[in-house]
């Protein structure tokens with residue numbers, strides 16, 4: 001049997017989804033060719049605005065040429081399909097190409113509606129739909145002081161955000177009396193307007209633009225129907241979208257009264273073997289301007305072609321949760337009071353600027369809709385109540401009241417959801433699907449993402465998906481794989497909580513409390529580190545010695561031959577000539593190999609156990625402290641000279657680096673922590689590659705978190721900008737302590753951040769907005785640690801008892817007879833077995 | 843435990859107090875380096891060769907002791923291979939086995955004796 005030839009017109013999100021679904025089925029049956037009018041293959045339009053915060057076209061790409069080629073998908077870019085010939089089953093493109101089809105899929109999406117205002121087609125007038133549009137907007141932004149968005153709907157606010165990011169004075173002009181007229185009611189719209197104005201964006205409602213003419217102070221002047229006007233340098237039209245049904249109109253495929261290609265439940269159009277999916281399709285007189293319903297259509301159409309006529313498109317929910325200009329907004333179900341007899345509960349907090357409205361059925365038992373502005377925590381619960389038509393609790397107001405709006409508080413845990421409940425609408429993953437995935441062995445969010453794709457679209461479902469996953473795991477009696485080792489049935493984080501809450505001070509007490517056996521090389525150092533983080537006790541107390549790696553026990557890194565390295569702290573990399581001389585003298589006296597490290601300090605190698613105290617005594621006497629090169633703790637704060645010397649320096653990076661190093665030195669953490677402080681954006685301190693990176697700006701510090709070098713380099717994420725010294729210290733205190741509390745054993749901040757639900761956004765919530773109400777506690781813990789700091793080497797050399805352990809033999813003063821050295825480039829190195837043998841023989 | 847009659851061949855190493863509970867020390871015994879460990883929970887002492895055959899350095903006394911099922915072991919501080927403290931067998935490779943020594947606490951002293 002010859003292959004079926006499928007032609008897909010449009011390679012947007014939905015067209016690609018269709019192709020991807022076909023690839024996943026029996027692709028050998030089909031030959032697929034797709035056309036796009038755009039210059040690139042499908043990309044994530046939903047995330048389009050991230051283009052302004054640094055994402056590139058590649059980052060947004062949903063697929064690439066290699067993937068299509070591998071799977072035998074042909075594609076033609078930059079070529080618009082301009083005609084269809086149903087008799088001969090051909091499509092004809094602008095470039096004159098003719099291709100035949102057995103099945104035709106129209107996935108042409110929609111186009112932005114530009115109101116017919118005279119002057120709307122001038123140079124700096126844009127729409128907001130494609131990557132090309134955004135590139136043009138960026139260019140205009142470079143020569144503009146003021147910008148206007150026409151349209152205060154969802155997309156208009158996103159466009160407004162883009163203008164703010166471009167640094168132009170931003171205005172939003174809306175024809176309707178409120179913002180987001182489709183999703184919000186009057187109260188919600190009014191609060192949103194106030195919040196947006198609070199951010200310095202000017203909002204003008206009930207304004208109808210009549211013409212765009214040349215301006216006097218700016219490039220253009222917009223005249224409004226009420227006689228007022230506004231001057232601006234650029235304009236973005238975001239007045240709604242229209243289904244792209246040009247081809248259908250031209251060729252007679254039935255379309256709706258107000259546009260849109262009419263489809264049935266199988267996504268078939270009025271012409272045989274022609275399907276329409278996505279935003280161009282009109283189902284029951286309804287256009288779905290969201291991606292999730294489009295994805296459902298793609299699946300239905302693919303299934304139907306495959307001979308499965310059971311699968312049907314039966315409409316989709318249009319609830320949305322968004323962050324617009326940093327403000328959380330959500331709308332669920334029907335919110336305009338069109339349901340007869342519906343009643344509502346409203347919660348409005350003018351101080352905290354939170355607005356919530358819950359609309360319920362006449363008998364008060366079912367939910368009709370909800371609007372949330374400023375606090376959308378209840379979204380997950382409310383959405384599920386609505387989607388599954390569940391019975392409301394006796395007193396529905398608890399669902400929106402503060403502190404009881406949360407998932408558990410309202411007593412509607414995920415357990416109550418039916419299996420059909422949609423958890424991830426982007427990828428159509430239901431609670432039942434997650435259940436099946438768990439039965440098939442999926443135990444973590446990572447595995448769930450890989451097997452179901454849940455949460456990998458808009459991400460709005462992450463919290464809920466995690467809850468369902470955890471719930472399923474425990475329901476099925478699965479043990480979640482997080483035990484640190486066979487001796488404790490707890491994760492590092494749980495152990496840390498137990499230690500903190502029960503004020504446990506020793507490993508044996510912890511073992512008695514909740515462990516078994518005698519421990520091992522995994523749990524012992526992890527617990528030692530937690531004990532040190534919380535109680536910052538001297539690590540060489542007898543109780544702790546057996547717990548630590550040798551590096552911590554002898555306060556030096558063990559080298560390959562069993563000798564140790566010596567690394568004095570050199571805060572910020574700044575050292576006096578006298579300090580350098582002392583280090584040189586000590587190195588010379590003990591014949592230590594000397595090297596400038598990658599961390600901008602000096603490492604002395606080859607010290608034997610019995611020599612360590614004498615070496616450190618000299619260093620401590622000269623004012624040096626331990627550099628903790630051995631500990632899972634603060635390593636170095638790398639700096640550049642900054643404004644004190646450098647002609648470009650904006651701030652005193654070296655002075656601040658030294659402050660920070662002294663503030664956090666000694667603090668034990670799940671893994672080592674490094675800082676970098678650069679005096680300007682030239683970034684000579686490589687701050688973005690460090691756990692905490694600071695870069696001076698002309699108005700403060702930009703703070704980056706989660707950078708890493710090592711095996712898997714990663715640039716830190718920008719956490720906050722233009723911070724004062726004080727703010728910066730507070731934020732770092734909180735983040736650092738939060739990392740100590742919640743990270744896994746041996747997890748650098750980079751991996752910690754990557755695994756954090758909600759990522760950097762969530763971290764900001766916790767640290768800046770104190771969403772967990774723990775900021776004071778975190779700061780207090782940090783303060784205690786700072787107060788308890790001691791130089792471990794100083795304490796050790798002052799205690800004769802402790803010094804007893806610093807010799808190779810307990811019953812002899814001899815040195816390790818197994819050691820052998822050789823000299824190269826005038827310094828001492830460990831000799832290899834072969835070298836020792838040769839020496840002995842000669 | 844050893845019969846009393848063998849006591850003459852035991853060598854005194856150090857006072858028990860010199861040992862840190864749950865940590866190791868190294869002793870010089872018959873020109874050999876011996877790693878000795880005191881496990882507090884079971885109040886037992888163990889003695890094995892101090893030389894790590896993987897890292898090829900005299901460091902085992904500085905390893906961490908641990909248990910898996912009912913085996914007590916030491917993990918090398920260099921590359922973390924684990925050695926059964928009673929038999930000297932390596933839990934992570936059949937290639938290497940440590941020499942073991944007889945060890946006991948007598949009059950609050952640690953004593954060693956070559957294993958027969």
Ligand code: SRM
Nearest residue numbers: 557565596597598599600601603629708709710711712748
């Ligand atoms: C001495 C030094 C290399 C040098 O000759 O310059 C060095 C030496 C060691 N590094 Fe490093 N690292 C040194 C700078 C770095 C840097 C550069 C930096 O800090 O700017 C990095 C990459 C940055 C980073 O950490 O993100 C670095 C990434 C690592 C890693 C990989 C960490 C990761 O997240 O992938 C390890 C392994 C680990 O920690 O698990 C490591 C581990 C080690 C250890 C501790 C390996 C070991 O267990 O024996 C080395 C022994 C140090 C010693 O004996 O004193 N070292 N190491 C540098 C000491 C800096 C200091 O003054 O303290």
Ligand SMILES: Cc1cc2nc3c(=O)[nH]c(=O)nc-3n(C[C@H](O)[C@H](O)[C@H](O)COP(=O)(O)OP(=O)(O)OC[C@H]3O[C@@H](n4cnc5c(N)ncnc54)[C@H](O)[C@@H]3O)c2cc1C
Nearest residue numbers: 010012013014015036037045080081108109278279290291
């Ligand atoms: C800024 C922005 C933010 C958004 N945010 C969200 C959100 O948060 N959540 C959400 O659910 N949705 C959001 N959307 C909507 C979402 O992007 C769309 O629902 C989705 O892209 C629709 O997919 P589609 O394939 O139907 O259309 P499109 O992605 O528009 O793809 C259609 C493609 O077909 C091409 N084409 C059209 N006609 C032809 C022709 N004749 N020949 C060849 N090619 C043709 C077009 O050039 C286009 O590339 C957002 C949209 C934008 C612009």
Ligand code: SF4
Nearest residue numbers: 559597598603710711
């Ligand atoms: S790169 Fe490897 S070899 Fe070099 S210092 Fe770091 S850990 Fe040692």
Ligand code: FES
Nearest residue numbers: 424426457458459
């Ligand atoms: S709902 Fe969008 S990713 Fe799950």
